[in-house]
Amino acid sequence: STVLIKQIVSFTCRSHGFSPRNISLKWFKNGNEIAASQTSVDPEGDSVSYSVSSTAKVVLAPGDVRSQVICEVAHVTLQGGPPLRGTANLSETIRVPPTLEVTQQPMAGTQVNVTCQVKQFYPRDLQLSWVENGNVSRIETASTLTENKDGTFNRTSWLLVNSSAHRGEVLACRVEHDGQPAVSANLTLEASAPQKDQDTHEHPGEASTPTHLALNFCF
Structure with a gap:
């Protein structure tokens, strides 16, 4: 254990x-x-x-x-x-639990790039899913896994979302790590300036x- x-x-x-x-x-x-x-x-x-x-x-x-x-x-x-x-x-x-942060950045047109950063966790095995309004309905576009100098890991996952069609909806990044209860960070999609609402x-x-x-x- x-x-x-x-x-x-x-x-x-x-x-x-x-x-x-x-x-x-x-x-x-x-x-x-x-x-x-x-x-x-x-x-x-x-x-x-x-x-x-x-x-x-x-x-x-x-x-x-x-x-x-x-x-x-x-x-x-x-x-x-x-x-x-x-x-x-x-x-x-040893087990080092992850910290989560979800942000959004405007892209071309009404598209926004929603990014989930999972930072400084160990061991490396980790399951990440995107949840929209309480339902697991998003598949990540891509993700990266990097190792830090201290042996912990970072993972970054991102999605492209039509902010006009999904304005006001809550998008959550949910992580399960090393058999522990899931933790999540939330973001409310905005069509205009990026706005972050992270639970922490x-x-x-x-x-x-x-x-x-x-x-x-x-x-």
């Missing part, structure tokens, strides 16, 4: 089968270290092997589509080699001996 932006996701990192007990575990988001909310090493006393569990919490932001959360473990038995890492790609769980899991990371690393997240 996906997680909406501004929600908190908890990531859990576990490593086991190591000895001695001393171990270093750090969290990073996009290369920047973040604090763990809880870390424990078990058992408390002497043992032939130990396990560590750590949790970090991250508030998802719109720009996190391409973000990574990494758990990094270093232990003396790695003999100076690189630390073990478990990685969670936020693109696998788990991710394992593993390594060989001496340490096994697993990184999970939940919300």
Whole structure:
């Protein structure tokens, strides 16, 4: 399931089968270290092997589509080699809802170009339909899909409408995204100047001996 932006996701990192007990575990988001909310090493006393569990919490932001959360473990038995890492790609769980805007521009004669801009959404799967006076009766003339630098998407759809024949009618752009309830933006057609009336899991990371690393997240 996906997680909406501004929600908190908890990531859990576990490593086991190591000895001695001393171990270093750090969290990073996009290369920047973040604090763990809880870390424990078990058992408390002497043992032939130990396990560590750590949790970090991250508030998802719109720009996190391409973000990574990494758990990094270093232990003396790695003999100076690189630390073990478990990685969670936020693109696998984040959902960024779209924003909609409907505008009209006059064309030749009584034709107007009605445009629906669906901005900054993720994932890319999206259904768009045009609704006239409450009925799905319009087929889009064309549409474009573009990807933004932050990994979100924009979609633009447009129609050519005879404004004289349909003056005063309400035209709506309706969008269904990622299985969520439909959202729409409305525009009242005008024959003269354009006028806008808008309504507005788990991710394992593993390594060989001496340490096994697993990184999970939940919300």
